[in-house]
Amino acid sequence: MRRKNFLLFSISFLLFAVACDRIVDDPIGDEMARLQAWLQVNKITTTPTASGLYFIDIKDGNGLAPKDSNYVVLSYEVRDLDGNLYETTNKDVAKLYDIFAATKHYVPSYTQYLSKVSVLKGLVEALSMMKEGGKARLIMPSKLAYGAGASGIPSYKTLIYDVELKKIVADPKAYEKDSISRYLSHHPGYTSFNDSLYYKKTVEGTRQCIVANDSVVQVYYVGRFLDGFVFDTNIDTVALKNNIYSTSKTYETLNFTVGSDSYAPGFNLAVKKMIEGEWATFVIPSFNMYGAEGQSSGTTPIPPYATLIFDIKLVKVDPK
Structure with a gap:
């Protein structure tokens, strides 16, 4: 009887060790499994791009598409799959979600568009698919966002970007x-x-x-x-x-x-x-x-x- 209990304990310990090993060594696999479950529950049928970006067109723009070295004016909100808001350019939204900071300037961001970047590759890819005046929802696995983590963003976190390309500036x-x-x-x-x-x-x-x-x-x-x-x-x-x-x-x-x-x-x-x-x-x-x-x-x-x-x-x- 003691031998049988020892055998059951050994098997349970082995399964626990394998599970822990997966949690520690395969955070991306866990992230992707969670993403697929979220897509299924929310009935998202959009086919991802080759990079893994889910691009959902909300409103077609009627202006130009951005070119390398242009500057872009963007409004956006950034959430995770649980609906937690991390960033926004809208002061009222920030107050609603209790992330408002008086020292933050809540206006559309103004930044240079470069097709070759090492961070936020998903946003850059999405902008290449948009035109001035367009709106889109982006579902970005962490490999296209902040990867192992950034300030205020947990590691291996899939993010949802609601973004509006308000203006393209060719001559800043x-x-x-x-x-x-x-x-x-x-x-x-x-x-x-x-x-x-x-x-x-x-x-x-x-x-x-x-x-x-x-x-x-x-x-x-x-x-x-x-x-x-x-x-x-x-x-x-x-x-x-x-x-x-x-x-x-x-x-x-x-x-x-x-x-x-x-x-x-x-x-x-x-x-x-x-x-x-x-x-x-x-x-x-x-x-x-x-x-x-x-x-x-x-x-x-x-x-x-x-x-x-x-x-x-x-x-x-x-x-x-």
Whole structure:
């Protein structure tokens, strides 16, 4: 009897070990089995592409298809098979699913379309099948998405992308220039400095002085996008009003040496146009800020070719 029990225990242990081995060593197999079950339950009969992407056309676009190196404007929502929402460009949807972040700029994404990429291959493939104005649902196995995982996305997770290709931009510099022109037409009173920046004084200065390279200055600032969204400030009341206050940040004057590489050329140029005690607003094109690369670091990422607005107070100048 003891021998029989030992034999049953050994078989059970072996089956458990095999099952555990499958869980550990075959996460992709488990993912695909779950995906197939989900497709069957939800009666999805779409034939996948050769790569494994399920492309469901929701609305045909009537514009052009994207070409390599074009920039695309996309609205999207990203869920898993259980309906958990991970990303969205829609602020109201983010609030509904309790993933809203005050530091996130909820607008359609603006990114370069490249057919040869190592991540989100499923999205790139889908865009090649769409035209401007089109909408589609994409069911992307993890090999076409984030694979073993990315920030906020669990490993080997099949994702559902609901995406709208809102616009294709062939010339991002011309597109930015047009955006600046539209903004200035609705916000008159700016003076242009060789199109390097646009300047409007809002409070007169109190002391005439020359701000030059190597001058040490103290400034307060508020950084905004063209739609008014505040992405950065060193003024505590502004941070609190816009729900971006951080206890890890010191809300004091920014002290820096004008002309240093620590700050973007446009910010340096703006301060050099001011006198002590003055408040002014500057519209600064991307070529004088973060250019075609944008800036991914910081609380709120800066997209490529982003024109930025800075409200600046020049508190003090040490000419050196």
